[in-house]
Amino acid sequence: MGKEKSITSRPFSVLADCGKVYQFLIDIYEKDWRNGVxxxxxxxxxxxxxxxxxxxxxxxxxIWESDGRIVAFCFYENPLTDIYFCLRPGYGELAQEMIQYAAKNMPDEGEGIRLVLFGGQDELMESAKRLGYRQESESWNMQFDFVNKLDYPLPEGFHFVRPQELDTSKVGECCWKGFDHEKEEGEWNHQYQQNFYLLEVAPHATKNLSVAVANEEGAYVCWAGMWWTPENKLAYLEPLCTIPEYRHKGLAAAALSELYRKTKALGATHMSGGESEFYRKIGYIPAVKWTFWKKETEYEVYNNPWNEITLTDYESHMSLASIMQLQALNKLIEGQLKAWPVSSTMILGIAGGNGLEHIRDSGIKKVYGVDINAAYLSETSVRYQDLGNILELLCIDLHKCSGKLPGAELLIANLLVEYIGCGCFRQVVQQVEPIYVSCVIQVNTGVSWVSDSPYLHEVCQLESIPARIRELNGHLLIWV
Incomplete structure (x- = not known):
């Protein structure tokens, strides 16, 4: 019989616990962040x-401890309402307690907290669902695997600053301009300069491995910070920036190539990155799935039948030889994606992502997939993870979407308007402000909204939703 766990919890002390938490995070680290950051x-x-x-x-x-050893840690970052959870394997029973603690005690600024959970944190996700949270969106962070080679040359007219000659003041100026503060807050005047000195003396800082790119006048125009973590063979990149007038010249790619050379020689096997398309272009791959959760009551979610139908039943019904709607919609989406010269699109009612494979050769750089069913989006994320941050999935009830939808140049809504109604759809269009709107609408023939199939017992729930559509003088009038 195994020894019974004796677990206690206590507040975090910024003066006493930073080193202990650092070691805990070293101990539980996995490349996909499944145990935490x-x-x-x-x-x-x-x-x-x-x-x-x-x-x-x-x-x-x-902090939660067992026999003096940290086994779990819950903390906020920026913004204050984003809450992270780190959990040692074998202590999954703490998941619900951790979320309950966060909900009751973490700063919420009157808007409620947001849980940040990573792919693989299954026990935390299940606990979040039980406690009334639902996933609102997700994204992928990139990593570079050192089995591959990163070797972008530094353009003419620029040079890497030697580590012993790094000037902290110039680093501060580069970051001020590189993160666009100058445009919004004025010219560099040593604002927040002390922050860069504090980072230099952080307990595990590795400034000597960071890379500054300078122009011929000696001004720093690109900065790539490196936090080498030998215990995990991780080259952790933070931050990366290029000042505006020097972007798109290959400087960041060259700086990361230099980091690759430096850290690979020390034994690194992978390097972290962000979520932008830049990383994919130079050889990074999606590796860390971020998911964001809010309390359902904050979304005022009603009991929508779409949340009761499994993706398997839905797709099996739609693809039957007697129905063939899944296949037809796939062709329609291909045409919609290629019909207009746009760089961004939003697909409403994305379900399992039918047709997203056509994104790859469409030239579109950003796709928002919107659906009310979080399980559908989770499966879509797995199916199309190669799209990385081109694809962003949003779990949103369109009847309650005010302020939650980003803009997009093309808005696609196939077999959706008849379920949400004209008024709701008009509000969505006004919020997204697309250049083009493309819809496919199914008009009721007077028999049934849902075709007969072996899956009818599951999908028949949808009969309760559709608005009534009438064609009158070539116009569609819709009532909800």
């Missing part, structure tokens, strides 16, 4: 307290 993620944030990170609520962070 890597150690440099936490140290970088909590070393930035003089700039973008507010640590005045750090006493609300919580």
């Amino acid at each position: 890597p150690a440099p993620f936490f140290e970088y944030a909590y070393s930035s307290f003089s700039y973008w990170m507010d640590i005045s609520y750090s006493y609300k962070n919580r």
